[in-house]
Amino acid sequence: MIKLYDNGVYLVNGTEIIEDTGDSAAALQQKCGKAPSKEEALKGTMAYGILESHNTSGNMENLQIKFDKLTSHDITFVGIIQTARASGLEKFPVPYVLTNCHNSLCAVGGTINEDDHMFGLSCAKKYGGMYVPPHQAVIHQFAREMLAGGGKMLLGSDSHTRYGALGTMAMGEGGPELVKQLLNRTYDIARPGVVAIYLTGEPQKGVGPQDIALAIIGAVFANGYVKNKVMEFVGDGVSKLSADFRIGVDVMTTETTCLSSIWTTDDKIKEFYEIHKRTEEYKELKPADVAYYDGMVYVNLSEIKPMIAMPFHPSNVYTIEELNANLMDILDDVEKKALVSLDNNNINYTLKDKVHNGKLYVEQGVIAGCAGGGFENICDAADILRGKNIGADEFSLSVYPSSQPVFMELVKNGRIADLMAT
Template sequence: MVEVIEKGAYLYKGESIIGFENEISKEDLARVLKEKGENPVDLDKLVNPKEASKNTMAYDIIMKHNTSGDSENLKLKFDALTSHDLTFVGIIQTAKASGLQQFPIPYVLTNCHNSLCAVGGTINEDDHVFGLSAVKKYGGIYVPANVAVIHQYMREEMASCGSMILGSDSHTRYGALGTMAIGEGGGELVKQLLSKTYDVPRPEVIAIYLEGKPRKGVGPQDVALAIIGATFKKGVVKNKVMEFVGPGVSNLSVDFRNGIDVMTTETTCLSSIWTTDEKVKEFFEVHKRPEAYKEMAPGTVAYYDGLVKIDLSKVEPMIALPFHPSNVYTIAELNKNPEEILKAVEAEAIKLLDNPKIKFNLTDKIVDGRIKVDQGIIAGCSGGTFENIYKAARILKNASTGDDYFNMNVYPASQPVYLELLKNGALADLTESGVIIKPAFCGPCFGAGDTPSNNAFSIRHTTRNFPNREGSKPGVGQISSVALMDALSIAATALNGGYLTPATEIDFDDAEPTYNFDRKVYENRINQSFNKGNAEAELKYGPSIADWPEMYALEDNVLLKMVSVIHDPVTTTDELIPSGETSSYRSDPNKLSEFTLSRRDPEYVGRAKATRELEKNRQAFIKGNGDADVKETRAILAEIIGKDNVTAEEVDNFVKNTSVGSTIFAVKPGDGSAREQAASCQKVLGGLGNISIEYATKRYRSNLINWGMIPFTIPESEDLNFEVGDYIFVEGIKEKIKEGIEEMEAQVISIKGNRKIKLQLKNLTNDEKDIILAGSLINYNASK
């Protein structure tokens, strides 16, 4: 089904695999090309990995957007930006504080994370009003709530072959439409709004080689989950570009390709790109943008840094069990061994949740030897596409979802999709069967819609199934769980009264539907103000939109207090800052920060605040306030100085020259969302760094840096037995960062005994160094 080949590969025009690095000679290559009717001039270049890598589609697009003049160290400028309402207020506030005058490129603000705000009152709509006022002031594009989810709108209206788009949502992926798109934290969008660049080493490119044709009953989520299951744990595409090639691409509709592509985020890749063909051309024609198309394919011989080979004909209906999209099984395998598999998942989940209040159970879903689920959801950028919903309707036509506990909801991803499904009768068929149709909304993806009952089991064609991502609150003893599946098998399960059923086991009309795109709903509702901004217009602030608190520049030394220690293999951004109802406070940094790590370490906020007070008192002491309480800081620094008869003056000088802040230790933090709030909330609470073995994604590490936090790593050979309350001191950190020193000694002051450890700070760009030294991207930009 999926074969991962972790060595360099040569492909011919993206259609066939020629051979692998160190296994193909110049003579072999000449013979193969001659058989294909090719007569290249310079075989030495074609068999050279560095040269042949320039023939990938990714290299071509990247170089056309690179402004550095250096093909290895990139400074990229994007063609368009996009954000939703969980992030755009903070981004615009940050850019405004940094001197924003106008949006230099198209910036799309969608409102698909339209929070229900059971606790927030007017906050939700206040943010939307702010967004529209920003579009009118700075010249952008505003998509009102429920008109389209962010990525469907970008597919329909903004993607084009050969372009690059940056979004503040991790699932910013339009590779199937010829667009290299990247999901990042808001700080990176701020840089683009200020006409600066996205700085990154040139990523490696991995060929995703598709062959064969999917069987009837197999959908895009099945293929995506098969790829995620094969790649995530191995890390083979982490921070790399996935380039989809091979003869199997032409056997997939564009909606099918989009459904696979959006899920590439869950592999932790940086971006994706696909070959384009007549089907993509037709997509742009249907969407009234024929000029957006051009044929894209790799060069005659292209070198890839690795290869993942998928035989589409062998992919089976898949399921990703709690609590990660990589926890993948075939549905047939799960149905055959439900007790064994679900018990294993239960054991891992209980260990992960680490909460005696929670009574987590999956094996109670086994009824008469079969798994019975409680809910089915098809929604968002991955599930809510036209073909997914149309085919689900074909399965459920003249059927019933039943009157028992099982219920099913469907969210078309945009109003044009909704309108076409309305016209062709699919929504009528679904409604008649008992399915509830809802408007475009990302709620089921981030815990703000259709939260199941306690201990319920929901199957969803959405993007993620992390703990409490579906909206439950483990801190008060609630837990429900989500398994990811394809829309076809969700509909098949609904057809069978909630008993888990792969769509390959039922018969239904699988004909590809005709789609007609009607832009009128967009023309009637979307504010198109790009290049029409009015600098005199005022931003409209609701009472809960607050400015960022003051952030201080880094001193000569740094003293970090450990306020949380997490030894889980991976820590998601949803654990660092939960989604769901907490997003009601997304535009007030202080209120939102109160939820930091609340579902993983409820004591974190109190500890971080206490450490923040140490720094506030230190700042007051520097300013001459003799009443400032710096006893704790003095005592620790006196111990660090470590000599007899240390004078008060020496200690006080150390106090004045040492930044004090909190830190967390996590083995591998940052998997998941691009929301910079996972880092900014720590900063608001006085965070000055993270310590990890590695960072799960580039975007989380970038978020730390943009909020002036030091992204330390620590070799696994070092003692990782940190305790809450430990102090970590790095002398001369300011100078070390300036000089680019990548490994440094640190002192740990602990109740278990003091020790020295090595900390690493690798691959910082000059701008990243300056941002950390300034204390945040806001401070850095203000200084310019």
């Protein structure tokens, strides 16, 4: 299903894999008629090219990055802008988008959330930013629809700032790094390693982007295989995935502890930009004829099964088959780990009481956010639920489309009516 290479790899013509072993030079010579050095071949990754074009240090081993665009939501932009103002901010030097999607209900602390929104609006007017009112879009969906661009780099004050599927290297950081960008400073890091995520095959029916992402997270989190590295998605399997599907996988790469992500792009991504009237932002991206990677995660999409992540991290994954076959043992293990994670003996944490007649029952369902609230994901849920009923007991179901354009299209095609009928 998933294989992690023990060594670095050379990728030839985007499809042929040559592991970096003692005879790799000879294999390269045979395939390409030349055997470029590792130092030369590492420049062939998509990530290297994008980093190089944004590096201002003149030294590719120690980067000083300036981002094309910035984005923050209403949990973080107040502190960021206040700090930048105290440090001499006069205007936003690059496009800075302020979304109001995390604290959009004025239900806690009186009007404190709406006060933050008005602060953001006033700053956008004063310093030249872009303000996204409440209930318009999740920060990342707005960025996908309106900010991403091929070969661009974005920095966001949110951990899941990932737009690699659209050809954009994006990173999530703490507020101080955005303050530095607002003050015309740089993002200073050593050149990150790049790991190829080679996709082949095609997902089975019933397997969605979250299943693919969870399978990868489960394979690489604990061993730190991609920690602080760039995940570069390549392989013949990429073309089998829709733009929405790729986005659903990409946004969850944060859970692997990687630094950023980037994907090869094609006509499906071009169509995404066309749909959002931003055709000029599309750029075809692919590795050079020979590219060197610090490692490779080989993923056969055809073998991935429906997955589930158990508390308390997305890497604690099982296939649904495994969970059903070993239900009580897995729940017992989760409960024991919870005692350590919660660090509070007064909490009686249990999941086994949710098992009835040998099956695990859930009390709430939520389809939402920058990963689950996508158009295709909600369409699939509506297709599954059509003609069924969730009942009038304790189970509740909430569905939150990731943006108003997504919501509008779901209304037009009837999926919202299907969901409301459940």
